[in-house]
Amino acid sequence: MTADLVSVSIDGAPVRVPRGTSVAAAILASGTTRFRDSVSGKPRGPLCGMGLCFECIVTVNAQPRVRSCLIECADDMEVHTHDSAR
């Protein structure tokens, strides 16, 4: 199957992933593990993988606190991790 890729940007850096890849998986694939900061400022990343723990929340296309494990990457999507706006 020929690769059907989409282009997104993660913290300003361009990333190309197969269509259907979740934003969470794309963030991890790009080498970022710090999705958000906890209440006491510690780095956090995905835990449950199914949209219930809210550890994977990032800003997608200016929408804050989106559960990245529930969203598929789409062309020109802009993703920002550990946004200071909680």
Next chain:
Amino acid sequence: MIVVGGGPAGIAAASAAADSGQSVLLIDRRPRLGGNVWHATVGERPPPEASTALQQLDRPNVQVACETEVLDLPRPATLLVGFRGTARELRYGALVLATGARERFLPFPGWTLPNVTGVGALQLLAKAGLPVRGRSIVIAGSGPLLFAAAAYLREAGGDVRLIAEQCSRMRLWRFAAGLARDGRRLRQAWDLRRQVSRIPFRTGCWPVRAEGTEKLERVVLRKDGREWTEKCELLACGFHLTPNTELAELLGCRLADGLVAVDEYQRTSVPHVYCAGEPVGIGGLQLAQVEGTIAGLACAGRLDQARGLIRERGRLAGFRIALARTFDLAPQLREVATQDTIVCRCEDVSAGRLASFDSGREARLQTRCGMGRCQGRICGPAAEFLWGWNPRGVRPPVVPATVGQLALASGLQGAG
């Protein structure tokens, strides 16, 4: 009729009802149907079973709404559902809850480090496009999911260093012996065994500490009083499953032992509300499908056909009982969390702080544990195991919602 949850149980309920002429709306929070069990791998076709089941939904009387999740119950027979930051109301004549299960997490020092995930979670992330080829992985916790995930991750090129199951070897043998009576399960188990045969496997073993600075670097495990360190990039740790009963509770359905109580037609204690699959009891895929089918048929008034499946359901319920009996948690797991171990991840509340309270309610009021975004879904089962706190007491919204969403009451008519 609305079905909440697009996994195997929900798909079965929707297609059984639709087959009998019912108008059905199936909703799921994910971008695609399949739930956890039938989550497809990126770039691949869904498992054949899943494709067959999904084909049954290709009818004019079935509507599917993905990226859609229930936020609230604003009035009788009405759901407020969220979709991409907006919301709308859906009225139903009958409701089938097929909300599945989630993993049970037990806190241990370092479990909040990035790259520590659940077991099913790592498999889901890998299916959703996380590359695992060549990466060192330790799988720990409890339940058959450990093997299923290990097999998948190994197949995807992951370097699975160890599978650590907390329950005893004796119990596992008894569980396996029980499976032997079912030919299909025996074949599945045998295939699984072949796929994980060279991976070191320890019973009576669990992680006591995850270490690393910005992310996981190694995990310390314990077995029979001995501790050792495994260097690994990924730690997948989860202690079996716990049912997603929040929506049922909010509707006022009666629960027994934390499970939604249903009659022979999968009807809950609330009129016109049915429940099928894991929230009725953690019992696996086949049972979920049969229960979903019974619920769908019953919804559509086909009680004779529904009755015809009762024996099959009874036969499959044996697996549910075996699961419940086998993967009980070892009491020593209560000693793993230290004073400083975070229990409530949403509000960063430590075990030491929580242990000082007499009840979950008191702890929640003083520390906000259980009031964060996960609404107690992650910390609740842990607190129940650690201190016996009763996790009941659901309040809307069912998942975090915006004021804008909750204010919307457009009164859109849903499917019958």
